[in-house]
Amino acid sequence: MSCKLSQQSKWTALVCNLTSVCLVTVTLLTASVFAKDGRRGMQVIAEVKHDTSLPLRDLESSVASQATTAPRRVLPLLFPHPVTAAASVQADTALQNVDLPFVSASPGLNFEGLGQGQFGFIVNAAPPDTNGVVGATQYVQWVNSSFAVFDKATGAKLLGPTAGNAFWAGFGGGCQSNNDGDPVIQYDKMANRWVATQFSVSTTPFLQCVAVSTTNDATGGYNRYAFALPDFNDYPKLGIWLDGYYFSFNMFNAAGTTFLGAAACAANRTAMLAGNTATMVCFQQSSSVASLLPSDMDGTIRPTSGEPAFFMNFGTNSLNLWKFHVDFITPANSTFTGPTTLAVASFTPLCNGGDNCVVQPGTTQKLDSLADRLMYRLPWRKFADGHESLVMNHAISTGIRWYEIQNPNGGPVVFQQGTFHPTADTRWMGSIAMDQAGDIALGYSESSGSVHPSVFFTGREPSDPAGALQAEAAIVNGTGSQTGGLSRWGDYSAMTVDPVDDCTFWYTQEYMRTTGSFNWNTRIANFKFPNCNTGGGIPAVTLSVTNLAFGKRVLGTTSTAKVVKLTNTGTGTLNISSININGDFAISAKTCGTTVAVGASCTVSVTFRPTVIGIRNGTLTFNDDAPTNPQKVALTGIGTQISLSPVSLNFGTVAVSTTSAAKSVTVTNVGTTAVTFTGFSIGGTNPGDYLLSGKTCGTSLAGGGSCTVTLQFKPTATGTRKGMLRVADNGGGSPQTASLTGVGQ
Helix, strand or coil: CCCCHHHHHHCCHHHHHHHHHHHHHHHHHHHHHEEECCCCCEEEEEEEEEEECCCHHHHHHHCCCCCCCCCCEECCCCCCCCCCCCCCCCCCCCECCCCCCECCCEEEEEEECCCCCCCCCCCCEECCCCEEEECCCEEEEEECCEEEEEECCCCCEEEEEEEHHHHHCCCCHHHHHCCCCCCEEEEECCCCEEEEEEEECCCCCEEEEEEEECCCCCCCCEEEEEEEECCEEEEEEEEECCCEEEEEEEEECCCCCCEEEEEEEEEEHHHHHHCCCCEEEEEECCCCCCCCEEEEECCCCCCCCCCCEEEEEEECCEEEEEEEECCCCCHHHCEEEEEEEEECCCCCEHHHHCCEEECCCCCCCCEECCCCCCCCCEEEEECCCCCEEEEEEEEECCEEEEEEEECCCCCCEEEEEEEECCCCCEEEEEEEEECCCCCEEEEEEEECCCCCCEEEEEEECCCCCCCCCCECEEEECCCCCECCCCCCCCCCCEEEECCCCCCCEEEEEEECCCCECCCCEEEEEEEECCCCCCCCCCCCEEECCCEEEEEEEECCCCCCCEEEEEEECCCCCEEEEEEEECCCEEEEEECCCCEECCCCEEEEEEEECCCCCEEEEEEEEEEECCCCCCEEEEEEEEEECEEEECCEEEEEEECCCCCCCCEEEEEEECCCCCEEEEEEEEECCCHHHEEEEEECCCCEECCCCEEEEEEEECCCCCEEEEEEEEEEECCCCCCEEEEEEEEEC
16 A cells, blocks of 8 residues: 555545544654664664464454455555656667567466455455465465465465454554555565564554564464554565565655655564564665665575675666665664665656556556556575576566666676567566576566456566567456546565475466456466476586596697586486686586486586696586585696607617617797706606717707707616606796607517
C-alpha cells in the first residue's frame, strides 16, 4: 500500500483514521523511541515488544480468516515527489533489437493463488500487493488482507486464506488489531526460516510488525516483534542479509502530505532468530532520496563476513548504490555510505513516473504503473567463481528496463542492461532473479488495447547476447479488464528461487479473469532453465594432477602438450563457468564444456612457450559450482635463449683408449641480447671418457649468433659410457646440456 494525494476522495476509513489520529501523537513518539548518536540521520529503534507464539495453524482460528463484512478499501498511492508533466520519450540505446528463441525454461506447477472466488477468498482491497516466496517444502503467498500456505510439490493448499494479522494473534497492540497490509513474506535461506512483515498505520504508534518462524514450517511458531517508527512508514520492503533483516521505507508525515525521505533500516537478525530482544538501526535520508530497495541474498554462497548490505534506487538516466554496514553492539560504528552513481542508457519512466496510463481492452480505465521506483526485489548472488551480481528492473516508456550490476562491494559496474519490448503491449510491475547457473528470469504484468491484464515471463541464459532476453511465455492469459474507476495495480510481485535446488524460479502476480472492480485474481507458477543443476546433488572435482612442470624451453618455441584430467566425483552436475590460464602457458585443446555429468571426465591440454628467460610460473584455473571452487593447477617452466643442436651425440663403438672422430654441437643465441658464457664442461656418469677438443665460442655470444663446441669419445672401459656437455651462461636455465653416449670395446 501507499497513498495518492490526488485521489483523496477515494481514501478509505483506514486513511482518514490515520490522518486524524496520528498528528496528535507523532511528535511525542519520536522522542520516546529513538536514541540518536549525534550524527544526522542515524537512529536506533528499540522494539516495542517481542514474544514467541504458538503454532500459526492453532492461532489462525482466533483471527477472522476472511473479513467478508469489511468495506472495500482502495489503498491509495503516495508519490514521494510530485509528478511533473509528461516528458518527451528519450532515445533508448538499451532497447533489445535481437530476437531470441522462445524462452527455454521448462514450466512446472501453474495454479491459482488468492483471488476472487478462490478458496473462499473475497477481494476487499486494491491493489493486492501480490507477493510470495518458496521455502524448503512450502510456498507462502501473501496479498493485502490474507495469506495462504501451499505444498510446493503439488500446489495443494495447506493453510488459509488467513488474515494477515494472524501472525500476531494474541500479541496485543496494532500488530494484532490492525490488518493494514503492505505485506512482505520472505524466506531466510541461511537459517531456513520464514520472515513475515506488514505495517500497522491505522492507529498509533506507527509500527512495522515482523514475525520470524522458529522452524522451516510456515504453519508453526514465530518469534514476533513490533518496532515503532516516528513517521508514516510507507511502502516497506525487506531484504535478507547475513547480519540483519534490512528494511526500506518511504517516510511521510502522519497526514501523508509531506515526504520526509527514504529510511534504510537493519533489524538484528541474530537476536530475532533466537527470539531475543532486538533493535533496529536506521539511517533517515533527506527528501531527495526515495524508494530504496535493500539487497536480498539468493543462493548458497554467503556474503563475506562484514560485507555491507546494498541499497539502490534510480535517478535521471542512472542507478544509485549505497552500502549499509550495521553494528548492533556499538551502533555508532554503523555506516550508510553513498551513493555511487552508475550511468545507464537513457530512459523515460512509464507514465512519466506518474499514475494511471496502462490501457486495457474494452474500457477507458487505465492502470497505475508505479514506474517512479525500482520493482521488488533487489536479488544479490555470489557465484562459484567469486563474482557478485545484483539484478533489478523498472518500467519505462519503451518497455521493461533491467540491469545486472557486478562487483557492488568494489568498483560496481553495469555488466549488462536491456529494455524488453517485443510488441507494442505494455509490460510493467516486474520482478527479477538469477539462479545458480546465472540464468535470469523476469516476470511481469502485460496489457494493451487488445490484451487483458495477464501474467508473462521471460529470461535468458548466460550464453545469450548481453542485454537480451528470450521470447516471452504466458503464465496465465487474462480474460477481463479492471473497471469501476479503479486504477490501482500491483504494487509489486515476486520472483524467488527455490532454496533446495537453487534453480527453480517461482513467480506470483495478479491478473483479471473477469471484467469488474475488486475482483482480481493471482497466479503462482514455477519453471527452471535447462542448464541449471536440477538434480539436487553436489558436484565434486578431482584433478589428475595439481602441478605441471615443463622444464627448460628455448624462447619462442612451444613445448609438447601436457594433459590435466577433471572428473566429477560428486552427486550433482558440475557447471563450469570458465577455464582460465595465465603466464607463458596456453590451452591447446580441451574436451571440457560448460557441464560435466556425475562420474564423467574431461581434459585440458596445456603447452609452454616462454617469452623471457628464467623461471616462468602460471596457473590453470577451473571456475565451477563445486564446493572446492576454484580448482587450480600450478604451471612451471624455464625460458632460455641458448639453444643446443643437436641435444644428443652418439659416438658408436670405439676401442678402449682409442679417440673417436670429432662431433660438434652448435650453440645458438636465439635472443636479441648478448649472452655471457661462464664455462664449458663435461659431466654425467662417465665424464672422463669424453674430450672437449675445441670450440669457436668465446666468452660471450651476440644476439642471433652461433658458435660450435667439438667433442670426442675416448672410452676408458668396455660397455656403454655416458656423459653430458654443460654450457654455463646467463641466458636463462643454465646450464644448457647435450647428452653424450658411446660404447667402449
